[in-house]
Amino acid sequence: MNDQSRRWVLLIALAVMLPMVSCSRASEETRRAADQANAHPVQVDPTFFMTEALVGEVLTEERTISDGSRVMCYVYQTRSVPIEHEMGPWSPGRIDDDKEAGGIWLRDGQVYDVDGPFVRNMAEFYDDPEWKLYRDDGTIKVTDTKEAFEAAARPDVDPKYHNHMVEGRPEWIEPTITTYIIPVQPIYNLSPAPFGRGGGIGVAFNGVNFDPPAPLHAILGAHTIAPFDDAGGHLNPHAGYHYHAATGKTKQIEQPDGHAPMIGYALDGFGLYAHMDGQGHAADGLDECGGHFDETRGYHYHAGSPGSNQIIRAFRGTPGLITTED
Ligand SMILES: [Zn+2]
Ligand SMILES: [Zn+2]
Known part of the structure; x- marks a missing residue:
């Protein structure tokens, strides 16, 4: 047997054995x-x-x-489209809004109400002074057009929308x-x-649909938050409304x-x-x-x-x- 055919025999033997190995690995x-x-x-x-x-x-x-x-x-x-509950709200509009005006956010296994003070305190919450999701007049920077939402919801967030709340609205989503x-x-x-x-x-x-985990690393890396509503859902430009949490709604x-x-x-x-x-x-x-x-x-x-x-x-x-x- 020459070297070439020896290599083939080895490869074929490996191909046959690998599934057996992974099978026997099951406890x-x-x-x-x-x-x-x-x-x-x-x-x-x-x-x-x-x-x-x-x-x-x-x-x-x-x-x-x-x-x-x-x-x-x-x-x-x-x-x-959910039947038994409304979609949203996701982001409050002002830093003094109460929790009725916003949805929820997650960190380290905990659920937080996204109310105005939560948004105001983001730099402290993530211990990172670069966070600032509001303007000096107290309004919160939210993606407020379909174009802004699509640019901010990309995996590589458009730099224009760093430090924004990313929120899609049902009327922007094609059925x-x-x-x-x-x-x-x-x-x-x-x-x-x-x-x-x-x-x-x-x-x-x-x-x-229930979705895999939200890509928090990419979202937070751009200093953005893409809140979920109280039912654990939000909108994606392509897939529409989906859940990242089961909250009993x-x-x-x-x-x-x-x-x-x-x-x-x-x-x-x-x-x-x-x-x-x-x-x-x-x-x-x-x-x-x-x-x-x-x-x-x-x-x-x-x-x-x-x-x-x-x-x-x-x-x-x-x-x-x-x-x-x-
Ligand atoms: Zn999502
Ligand atoms: Zn059980």
Whole structure:
């Protein structure tokens, strides 16, 4: 065998062995959890979605999902506009406005009301004298046109809008239709799947999407704040309204056994439940994806606390797809 073919044999051997290595890396505990979850399958229930949120019927069709496999899926189309609560407000207009005039912001797991004094105190809050989000007359610098919003919401914030509150208003957003393709029967995988680039990790019962963590580093790096409203949502120029926190303002399905209420589905078809139950207890024993198993609900997720900027941590199952079109 010459050197060239020896190299090929080595490469092929590696290609064959790598999946085996990653498989055997799954701990005994993970295998047991997978067996348990897959032995108690819980299907997606499309009747949980608010019918007012749907554009047309929910379809049941075989579709290609994120890993290329073809499985039976529910296909939902929605306008991604919340039905049970208003959108906004996000930024107050003046530094003496109270918390009714603004939404919320997150830092280190805590939720803060974005009222006038909060905006005034930003330099102290982040211990950085470069922050100054207001003018000397007490008005707050907010993106107040569609163009300003789009320039400030870019990953590379237009320098003109450094030191601004970044706020999109519903009237600036083109109406879009979002399609969710969710496997009817979620499958517990040994290796968690990371979030896709398209954004979206799941959907509330009102058809609004739950997004991956907001890119706080980029936002704060430009001395901007992109507040969420009290429901944990804000607008993006392309994807429209979406949530970065589950604050209990959307449809919830109470659980007869006192478990935290259900708030939606993750994109892999596993159920998504609130962070806390009615007694104020957070779920324990959550895995690296933010989920755990019980015999009533099967494997399911619990949303992170509203201040955590993290609704779920990764997908336990193979995610479906989200697409948005004008
Ligand atoms: Zn966002
Ligand atoms: Zn639970």
